[in-house]
Amino acid sequence: xxxxxxxxxxxxxxxVSEKGEVLINPFKDPESAVSxxxxxxxxxxxxxxxxxxxxFENILDAQLSYLNESFNDxxxxxxxxxxxxxxxxxxxxxxxxxxxxxxxxxxxxxHGLEVGxxxxxxxxxxxMKDKEACLICNGYKDEEFIDLGLYAIKMGFKCFFVIExxxxxxxxxxxxxxxxxxPNIGIRIKLSSKAGxxxxxxxxxxxxxxxxxxxxxxxxxxxxxxxxxxCLKLMHYHLGSQIxxxxxxxxxxxxxxxVYAELVKxxxxxxxxxxxxxxxxxxxxxxxxxxxxxxxxxxEYCTDIVEAVMTVMDSSQIEHPxxxxxxxxxxxxxxxxxxxxxxxxATFEEHEIPAQLDPSLPEEVHYLHEVNQKLTVKxxxxxxxxxxxxxxxxxxxxxHGRISLRERAVSEKIFWNTLHQIVDxxxxxxxxxxxxxxxxxxxxxxYYCNFSVFQSIxxxxxxxQLFPIMPIHRLLELPTRNAVIADITCDCDGNIDKFxxxxxxxxxxxxxxxxxxxxxxxxxxxVGAYQETLGDLHNLFGDxxxxxxxxxxxxxxxxxxxxxxxxxxxxxxxxxFDTKAMRMKFRKTAEEAVKMGLVTPSERRIIMQSYExxxxxxxxxxx
Ligand code: PLP
Numbered sequence: 001x002x003x004x005x006x007x008x009x010x011x012x013x014x015x016v017s018e019k020g021e022v023l024i025n026p027f028k029d030p031e032s033a034v035s036x037x038x039x040x041x042x043x044x045x046x047x048x049x050x051x052x053x054x055x056f057e058n059i060l061d062a063q064l065s066y067l068n069e070s071f072n073d074x075x076x077x078x079x080x081x082x083x084x085x086x087x088x089x090x091x092x093x094x095x096x097x098x099x100x101x102x103x104x105x106x107x108x109x110x111h112g113l114e115v116g117x118x119x120x121x122x123x124x125x126x127x128m129k130d131k132e133a134c135l136i137c138n139g140y141k142d143e144e145f146i147d148l149g150l151y152a153i154k155m156g157f158k159c160f161f162v163i164e165x166x167x168x169x170x171x172x173x174x175x176x177x178x179x180x181x182x183p184n185i186g187i188r189i190k191l192s193s194k195a196g197x198x199x200x201x202x203x204x205x206x207x208x209x210x211x212x213x214x215x216x217x218x219x220x221x222x223x224x225x226x227x228x229x230x231c232l233k234l235m236h237y238h239l240g241s242q243i244x245x246x247x248x249x250x251x252x253x254x255x256x257x258x259v260y261a262e263l264v265k266x267x268x269x270x271x272x273x274x275x276x277x278x279x280x281x282x283x284x285x286x287x288x289x290x291x292x293x294x295x296x297x298x299x300e301y302c303t304d305i306v307e308a309v310m311t312v313m314d315s316s317q318i319e320h321p322x323x324x325x326x327x328x329x330x331x332x333x334x335x336x337x338x339x340x341x342x343x344x345x346a347t348f349e350e351h352e353i354p355a356q357l358d359p360s361l362p363e364e365v366h367y368l369h370e371v372n373q374k375l376t377v378k379x380x381x382x383x384x385x386x387x388x389x390x391x392x393x394x395x396x397x398x399x400h401g402r403i404s405l406r407e408r409a410v411s412e413k414i415f416w417n418t419l420h421q422i423v424d425x426x427x428x429x430x431x432x433x434x435x436x437x438x439x440x441x442x443x444x445x446x447y448y449c450n451f452s453v454f455q456s457i458x459x460x461x462x463x464x465q466l467f468p469i470m471p472i473h474r475l476l477e478l479p480t481r482n483a484v485i486a487d488i489t490c491d492c493d494g495n496i497d498k499f500x501x502x503x504x505x506x507x508x509x510x511x512x513x514x515x516x517x518x519x520x521x522x523x524x525x526x527v528g529a530y531q532e533t534l535g536d537l538h539n540l541f542g543d544x545x546x547x548x549x550x551x552x553x554x555x556x557x558x559x560x561x562x563x564x565x566x567x568x569x570x571x572x573x574x575x576x577f578d579t580k581a582m583r584m585k586f587r588k589t590a591e592e593a594v595k596m597g598l599v600t601p602s603e604r605r606i607i608m609q610s611y612e613x614x615x616x617x618x619x620x621x622x623x
């Protein structure tokens with residue numbers, strides 16, 4: 001439990017049982033918890049292969065309540081006179097089931113949806129029932145998009161068009177007049193405040209989206225000329241996603257609230273202040289302002305926002321607006337866990353080195369051996385430089401035919417033995433030289449795992465985002481191996497060699513040795529936000545199986561939905577293969593082999609059956 005930091009990042013939704021298995025516990029009541037290992041076994045027994053993405057609808061429900069209740073508590077505590085009405089940004093996880101569950105669980109808080117494109121609006125209109133909830137339309141809008149939004153207003157939805165670029169207003173006014181609908185207009189503003197984190201370019205003066213102050217004034221003037229200023233009801237900004245520092249959030253709200261107050265003074269009715277996303281998830285559990293963390297709680301976030309908005313409104317004697325946030329990551333990240341099995345392990349064992357080498361070995365190998373024999377705590381850096389030098393020389397000599405394969409193999413044993421000793425001894429140093437810092441990963445085991453980084457955690461590859469990773473069972477045994485993880489794409493980027501900071505070492509993950517008798521299951525946690533649709537088909541590994549689980553509160557669970565992952569046939573059709581034609585072409589190739597006497601007709605039948613099974617099978621490693 002301590003080793004993997006589960007208490008720090010798990011928000012108590014995850015814990016470790018007395019049996020040493022990870023428990024899932026959305027109700028935060030030990031009686032209701034269920035073992036992830038039991039769910040994994042249950043899923044594989046039903047015939048769904050690993051990797052599997054598990055979604056826990058109770059966690060989504062709990063996170064929605066947590067955000068809404070935290071805002072409601074802050075509003076009550078501070079005597080704020082407006083209300084909070086969140087919207088879920090569809091881009092964060094667009095899967096139909098996710099939107100359906102957000103609208104279902106969100107109904108009691110009138111939690112609405114945010115869309116950033118026409119397809120997202122079309123999806124939202126099919127899922128949304130609650131007419132008290134907000135429907136915020138961001139993004140570039142063409143005529144079709146605007147018409148759909150206007151029809152939504154006609155049908156009673158609280159739909160807002162947020163102007164992202166100045167040119168959009170004309171089209172909105174033109175279509176509203178044509179369809180005889182009074183539009184609800186919002187403006188997205190560019191703040192000068194900029195936050196730290198991966199996505200800082202979404203905010204600040206140079207952000208791509210939003211209007212600067214003179215463009216805002218031009219919109220207000222235009223609305224006044226058109227006698228439509230009563231349509232201006234909302235102000236929006238988005239500072240960026242995963243803002244780890246609460247100070248950045250506070251500074252931005254203050255600036256935004258001032259702009260809001262000025263818009264009211266300009267004569268706009270307003271009523272809604274939309275602060276976008278940014279509420280961060282503490283992926284590494286460090287509770288700091290590092291990129292993968294967050295130095296504030298949800299309660300603190302809500303209190304700071306309500307307080308800042310209230311202070312500015314009170315000083316200008318303006319009615320307290322409805323506060324909207326577009327939190328996505330914080331709502332859905334905890335909701336999904338990716339489970340996979342380990343297929344194999346490569347170890348870089350410390351080989352025994354004889355005190356005397358065979359004199360017939362090349363000189364260069366003797367030099368390397370000498371360095372090995374002279375190693376002490378005092379000359380670690382020098383030894384490291386020397387073994388790299390001799391290793392490279394020996395490789396060169398091998399390439400030029402001056403050293404045999406056997407001789408090179410002896411030199412590599414000496415190299416790895418020395419590296420192991422350097423890693424063991426460097427902990428005795430007061431100051432570890434920077435070159436020796438990350439050596440653990442060089443001698444770590446490689447655990448080959450049945451998943452694709454590119455498909456299931458693309459942000460790990462693209463922006464080095466860290467996710468909590470740990471085995472979901474055998475947690476009473478001390479994990480004796482230090483490992484890095486390789487996926488099955490065989491791409492050199494398809495690996496994970498940075499982990500959340502566990503006991504000051506974040507370049508390897510402690511894992512257990514594999515057993516012949518049982519599968520070893522690893523979970524990657526907090527993957528519910530952004531990963532699913534950003535994932536790609538690298539090496540044609542497709543969508544994984546998805547299983548939605550509902551915990552019943554009495555220690556039992558139901559599988560409420562199963563979505564089979566892509567078959568080989570599916571992924572091939574995504575890249576424009578006509579699978580019918582493929583079957584025909586391969587049948588011809590097999591028939592030619594029969595004609596040439598290479599295979600018999602009955603062997604052809606078996607070959608065609610294998611081809612067919614391959615096409616229909618899962619893209620991942622199947623047992
Ligand atoms: N709103 C807008 C306009 C966004 O672009 C985003 C994503 O970056 C979000 C909301 C969601 O942000 P988060 O997931 O940080 O809550």
